[in-house]
Amino acid sequence: MSERKATIASRVGLHARPASIFAAAVGELAIEVTIALETDPAEDAMDASSILSLMSLGAANGDVVVLRAEGDGADEALESLVKILETDLDAE
Amino acid sequence: MPKPISEPPAGERLKAATTPEVATVDLRAAAKVVQAELQRRAEAASGASKSVLEATALMATDPMLIKAAVKLIATGTSAERAIWESGASVAEMLHNLGGYMAERATDVLDVRARIVAELRGVTAPGIPHSDVPFVLVAEDLAPADTATLDPNKVLALVTSGGGPQSHTAIIARALGLPAIVAAIGVDALQDDTEVYVDGAAGTLLVDPGDEQRTAVKAWEHVAASLSMFDGTGTTADGHLVPLLANVGGAADAVKAAAAGAEGVGLLRTEFCFLERDTEPTIDEQVVAYKGVFDAFPGKKVVVRTLDAGADKPLPFLTDSTEPNPSLGVRGYRTDLTSPGVLKRQLTAIATAAQASSAVVWVMAPMIATVDEAADFAAMCRVAGLKTPGVMVEVPSAALRSASILTEAEFVSLGTNDLTQYTMAADRQLGTLAALNSPWQPAVLQLIQLTVAGAIDEGNSKPVGVCGEAAADPVLAVVLVGLGVNTLSMTSRSMSAVGAVLKSVTLEQAQKLAQLAVSARNSDEARTRVRAELPILEELGL
Numbered sequence: 001m002s003e004r005k006a007t008i009a010s011r012v013g014l015h016a017r018p019a020s021i022f023a024a025a026v027g028e029l030a031i032e033v034t035i036a037l038e039t040d041p042a043e044d045a046m047d048a049s050s051i052l053s054l055m056s057l058g059a060a061n062g063d064v065v066v067l068r069a070e071g072d073g074a075d076e077a078l079e080s081l082v083k084i085l086e087t088d089l090d091a092e
Numbered sequence: 093m094p095k096p097i098s099e100p101p102a103g104e105r106l107k108a109a110t111t112p113e114v115a116t117v118d119l120r121a122a123a124k125v126v127q128a129e130l131q132r133r134a135e136a137a138s139g140a141s142k143s144v145l146e147a148t149a150l151m152a153t154d155p156m157l158i159k160a161a162v163k164l165i166a167t168g169t170s171a172e173r174a175i176w177e178s179g180a181s182v183a184e185m186l187h188n189l190g191g192y193m194a195e196r197a198t199d200v201l202d203v204r205a206r207i208v209a210e211l212r213g214v215t216a217p218g219i220p221h222s223d224v225p226f227v228l229v230a231e232d233l234a235p236a237d238t239a240t241l242d243p244n245k246v247l248a249l250v251t252s253g254g255g256p257q258s259h260t261a262i263i264a265r266a267l268g269l270p271a272i273v274a275a276i277g278v279d280a281l282q283d284d285t286e287v288y289v290d291g292a293a294g295t296l297l298v299d300p301g302d303e304q305r306t307a308v309k310a311w312e313h314v315a316a317s318l319s320m321f322d323g324t325g326t327t328a329d330g331h332l333v334p335l336l337a338n339v340g341g342a343a344d345a346v347k348a349a350a351a352g353a354e355g356v357g358l359l360r361t362e363f364c365f366l367e368r369d370t371e372p373t374i375d376e377q378v379v380a381y382k383g384v385f386d387a388f389p390g391k392k393v394v395v396r397t398l399d400a401g402a403d404k405p406l407p408f409l410t411d412s413t414e415p416n417p418s419l420g421v422r423g424y425r426t427d428l429t430s431p432g433v434l435k436r437q438l439t440a441i442a443t444a445a446q447a448s449s450a451v452v453w454v455m456a457p458m459i460a461t462v463d464e465a466a467d468f469a470a471m472c473r474v475a476g477l478k479t480p481g482v483m484v485e486v487p488s489a490a491l492r493s494a495s496i497l498t499e500a501e502f503v504s505l506g507t508n509d510l511t512q513y514t515m516a517a518d519r520q521l522g523t524l525a526a527l528n529s530p531w532q533p534a535v536l537q538l539i540q541l542t543v544a545g546a547i548d549e550g551n552s553k554p555v556g557v558c559g560e561a562a563a564d565p566v567l568a569v570v571l572v573g574l575g576v577n578t579l580s581m582t583s584r585s586m587s588a589v590g591a592v593l594k595s596v597t598l599e600q601a602q603k604l605a606q607l608a609v610s611a612r613n614s615d616e617a618r619t620r621v622r623a624e625l626p627i628l629e630e631l632g633l
Contacts (some may be wrong), residue, residue: 050156
């Protein structure tokens with residue numbers, strides 16, 4: 001099990017356009033990735049490819065989330081996802 | 093237009109021949125088709141609607157939505173019912189999150205209806221896409237349909253439901269389209285049938301002949317002459333009532349100028365802020381405002397400062413947890429919770445005004461007291477803006493207009509909100525459409541009091557109207573009769589308003605205004621005035 005933490009950089013938090021971009025990126029991966037707030041237990045983690053899950057997570061700007069995945073290439077995949085979360089997508 | 097998708101009955105089971113596995117495959121396939129269609133539409137769209145459509149497309153195959161439905165299918169529920177229930181619980185979850193998320197709940201319900209339509213093999217709900225212009229036949233139109241209705245594609249509206257105050261009628265008026273409402277039996281019409289619609293007579297004829305084709309040609313001619321506004325709003329006896337345009341950006345402003353608008357009576361500055369997660373910089377705002385000012389060199393442009401909140405929330409300004417947003421922190425009041433935004437906006441307006449030759453006025457929305465008007469006027473003067481005014485949308489401002497005008501240089505009546513607050517009826521609720529009419533004598537009386545206050549103040553400061561009311565050619569005559577100085581509307585309505593106004597003298601307009609104010613209710617007010625304006629029939633209005 002690989003695990004990475006990321007701080008949400010988007011000023012509106014993880015919804016609207018930033019959530020669409022992130023969910024689409026996860027959807028393109030061959031492995032399953034979960035997402036949870038740092039303060040939540042691991043068993044509450046949600047499917048990171050679901051835009052609806054991301055919206056219900058309610059991660060605000062500055063919140064820390066934990067991404068988890070297993071399998072080949074999990075480390076590299078999480079690394080690229082962390083980069084997306086830590087970019088201010090609204091600014092683009 | 094296809095009928096709304098009916099709810100699959102509660103407890104609907106899989107057909108005997110269908111296994112849960114097959115139903116699951118069907119559901120996933122239907123979801124993919126819906127996603128592809130929404131994605132296709134997203135690619136054709138631009139700006140705000142593009143990003144909304146992209147997110148909605150992702151929802152169609154969303155694991156949260158689909159997995160819950162698949163679980164239900166495994167217990168023997170039909171695929172249609174399963175996605176219906178799954179969509180309902182997701183929508184409820186979003187609704188409970190409030191704010192921006194609550195708005196997305198509607199998108200989930202739309203996706204759900206599309207998937208059910210695909211499973212049933214029927215046409216998806218919503219306004220159909222067609223390459224040729226068409227007559228739209230529907231049960232009724234919802235306010236949301238306005239956004240997707242392309243006035244260049246739709247020739248006329250015919251609905252089996254609704255009444256004269258229904259959304260269909262309102263949309264038709266707004267777009268200047270012929271319409272028939274409550275047309276019993278039109279649901280039976282097949283797609284691709286050729287029909288002749290006479291909006292004035294309220295009749296629809298299937299398979300029209302030469303006579304009707306000639307009538308259509310004649311109407312096109314009248315409509316073309318109606319679509320010309322000669323650029324001077326006046327009564328028959330030469331009392332000038334400048335017809336101004338409501339615009340939401342530079343493109344709109346260019347169109348309005350071409351249509352003959354004598355200036356801009358309402359520049360909605362939200363266009364600069366919507367779909368933004370952060371406040372635009374002063375420089376960005378200057379460019380946006382200057383684009384509008386440059387369309388009206390030497391003419392008046394009234395800029396309304398940011399009107400966020402209630403039906404126009406902005407993530408960086410609006411507290412989405414307010415229990416009652418239309419009575420909450422919106423319009424000018426956002427300066428209490430987010431000080432600085434208004435000041436920077438005024439700086440941007442002043443900078444853009446200096447760089448153009450338009451005569452720039454500014455006004456604040458949602459002013460309720462004279463102290464607010466004084467504070468706003470002071471902020472404008474500090475920014476270097478010489479003509480500060482306020483909107484009259486709150487009944488208190490209408491009642492106290494004399495005192496407010498000692499601080500402000502002009503007032504502009506926002507009749508949509510004024511009606512909503514006077515009648516205590518939510519603008520967005522169809523069931524309250526009858527209460528929400530600017531023809532309500534109470535609303536007309538408040539307009540009359542606003543004008544009386546302006547006269548009492550003694551310096552002939554102007555009173556304008558920039559709400560929907562000014563775009564209704566019949567009501568426009570009443571407003572002029574009540575003493576309103578300028579009318580601001582969508583540029584599409586200027587020709588009709590101008591034509592009707594030109595058919596009456598100021599004195600006649602004043603008499604009609606009295607008839608309307610003294611009516612018992614909104615219907616009587618409207619009927620009384622219409623009966624005195626023979627030109628309406630001539631123009632088919």
